[in-house]
Amino acid sequence: MSGFNKIVQSYEEALAGIESNMTVMVGGFGLCGIPEGLITAMRDTGVKGLTCISNNAGVDDFGLGLLLQTKQIKKMVASYVGENAEFMRQMLSGELEVELTPQGNLAEKIRAGGAGIPAFFTATGYGTPVAEGKETREIDGRHYVLEPSLTADFALVRAYQADRFGNLTFRKTAMNFNPMMATAGKITVVEAEEIVDALDPEFIHTPGIYVDRVIKGTFEKRIEQRTVRS
Amino acid sequence: MALSREQMAARVAKELKDGYYVNLGIGIPTLVANYIPEGIDVMLQSENGLLGMGAFPTEDEVDPDLINAGKQTVTTVKGASFFNSAESFAMIRGGHVDLTVLGAFEVDIQGNIASWMIPGKLVKGMGGAMDLVAGADNIIVTMMHADKYGNSKLLPLCELPLTGAGCIKKVLTDLGYFEIENGAFVLKERAPGVSVQEIREKTAGKLIAADDVPEMEV
Numbered sequence: 236m237s238g239f240n241k242i243v244q245s246y247e248e249a250l251a252g253i254e255s256n257m258t259v260m261v262g263g264f265g266l267c268g269i270p271e272g273l274i275t276a277m278r279d280t281g282v283k284g285l286t287c288i289s290n291n292a293g294v295d296d297f298g299l300g301l302l303l304q305t306k307q308i309k310k311m312v313a314s315y316v317g318e319n320a321e322f323m324r325q326m327l328s329g330e331l332e333v334e335l336t337p338q339g340n341l342a343e344k345i346r347a348g349g350a351g352i353p354a355f356f357t358a359t360g361y362g363t364p365v366a367e368g369k370e371t372r373e374i375d376g377r378h379y380v381l382e383p384s385l386t387a388d389f390a391l392v393r394a395y396q397a398d399r400f401g402n403l404t405f406r407k408t409a410m411n412f413n414p415m416m417a418t419a420g421k422i423t424v425v426e427a428e429e430i431v432d433a434l435d436p437e438f439i440h441t442p443g444i445y446v447d448r449v450i451k452g453t454f455e456k457r458i459e460q461r462t463v464r465s
Numbered sequence: 466m467a468l469s470r471e472q473m474a475a476r477v478a479k480e481l482k483d484g485y486y487v488n489l490g491i492g493i494p495t496l497v498a499n500y501i502p503e504g505i506d507v508m509l510q511s512e513n514g515l516l517g518m519g520a521f522p523t524e525d526e527v528d529p530d531l532i533n534a535g536k537q538t539v540t541t542v543k544g545a546s547f548f549n550s551a552e553s554f555a556m557i558r559g560g561h562v563d564l565t566v567l568g569a570f571e572v573d574i575q576g577n578i579a580s581w582m583i584p585g586k587l588v589k590g591m592g593g594a595m596d597l598v599a600g601a602d603n604i605i606v607t608m609m610h611a612d613k614y615g616n617s618k619l620l621p622l623c624e625l626p627l628t629g630a631g632c633i634k635k636v637l638t639d640l641g642y643f644e645i646e647n648g649a650f651v652l653k654e655r656a657p658g659v660s661v662q663e664i665r666e667k668t669a670g671k672l673i674a675a676d677d678v679p680e681m682e683v
Contacts (some may be wrong), residue, residue: 264513264514264532264536264550265532265536266529266536267513267529267530267532267536268530290550313590314590314591314592314593315589315590315591315592316589316590317587317589317590323587335588335590335591337591337592337593337594337595337596338512338550338554338591338592338593338596339512339550339553339554339557339558339593339595339596339597339600340595340596341550342549342550342551342553342554343551343554343558345551346551357558357599358558358599358600359558359595359596359599359600360595360599360629361599361629361630362577362627362629362630362631363595363626363627363628363629363630364582364626364627365591365595378630405547405549406530407515407528407530407531407547408511408513408514408515408530408531408532408533408547409529409530410514410547410548410549411513411514411549411550412549412550413549414549414551415549415550415551440549456529456530457529458527458529458532458538459532459536460532460535460536460537460538461527461538462521462522462537462538462539463521463522463523463524463527463538464520464521464522464523465523
């Protein structure tokens with residue numbers, strides 16, 4: 236049953252085959268639920284010219300911000316990029332191409348990509364700059380924009396628990412974009428907090444069929460906005 | 466007197482009904498959670514994947530895996546659920562969220578809204594705002610009536626790039642509560658002590674106001 240042992244022991248194995256100019260999806264919302272070790276490992280491979288699809292672009296010294304510092308990202312597809320000074324500098328100077336995508340469209344484009352749906356109509360963005368140049372259609376009196384779906388050469392996903400079959404669970408709001416991205420990568424690599432023998436089939440968020448490689452990670456879990464009540 | 470931010474939040478909270486699922490945007494809308502009327506249960510939706518958002522955590526409760534759409538640490542209430550981002554926007558796009566409250570730079574008499582981009586300034590992205598305005602049926606925009614230079618934010622036509630076209634019907638400002646009908650802002654309530662005349666002078670878009678517009682209860 237070695238075909239169903241997806242666990243790898245090193246980040247080198249986890250990212251084997253990654254090359255410059257590839258498209259890479261990276262899970263997470265802000266710094267919550269990002270595959271921290273895989274991001275660092277991707278930086279250390281030295282690949283360049285990447286197109287990264289991720290809701291945000293990390294902060295200056297953490298998450299995808301690390302690959303902005305080293306100028307390994309050519310294009311960023313994201314919904315919100317406000318927390319990163321280096322990102323802003325590269326965007327304004329034209330070094331970095333940015334495709335801002337509404338968050339719900341981004342999620343659905345990835346979901347559709349993983350589900351084999353090439354495009355879909357959505358009301359989001361009709362009549363706004365994000366619809367410019369795109370096909371539109373009126374259906375039952377409402378206007379919709381045709382949005383192409385998204386897939387990637389690699390999807391880097393953070394899970395809470397994984398088993399050797401590639402089944403995954405996610406923890407709290409660290410789930411976010413991770414389950415859709417797991418379905419939309421030609422090669423999906425999962426960095427999990429825990430690896431167990433076999434997850435309970437009744438409580439699996441992502442079935443192992445979508446997952447190619449699993450590595451156990453350790454996570455700093457940095458908090459962007461620590462807000463507490465007394 | 467124009468309404469304070471807290472009074473605006475309190476006025477919006479009067480629109481809440483028992484059993485509502487509600488999405489609150491960043492800024493004044495967030496404050497609405499502090500004014501949920503006695504005896505009413507609502508579930509707050511946070512579009513990063515949480516239904517049933519609770520208060521900020523105590524120091525001991527802080528969990529980096531539990532944040533809201535503003536990336537702040539939060540807690541959950543009894544009955545809460547977690548889900549992925551596609552599911553989250555299925556709730557929004559599919560019309561399952563009962564009330565959405567969000568801020569804006571401008572709205573106009575056609576129900577257009579601009580809230581995400583000022584050309585020439587730093588563009589940070591629209592996040593979920595475009596999906597929310599396109600998907601939700603019941604939306605209340607809460608914003609100051611004028612910008613810091615005194616220019617009306619209720620316009621004949623939005624000047625900034627749009628977040629959504631023809632999707633806004635209700636606007637609460639510090640001066641009044643308006644509904645957008647047939648190409649005009651219809652003044653439904655005015656802030657205590659603010660005259661119809663003053664609101665008329667400060668509203669650039671077409672305004673319809675009866676002589677006896679009631680004062681808001683806040």
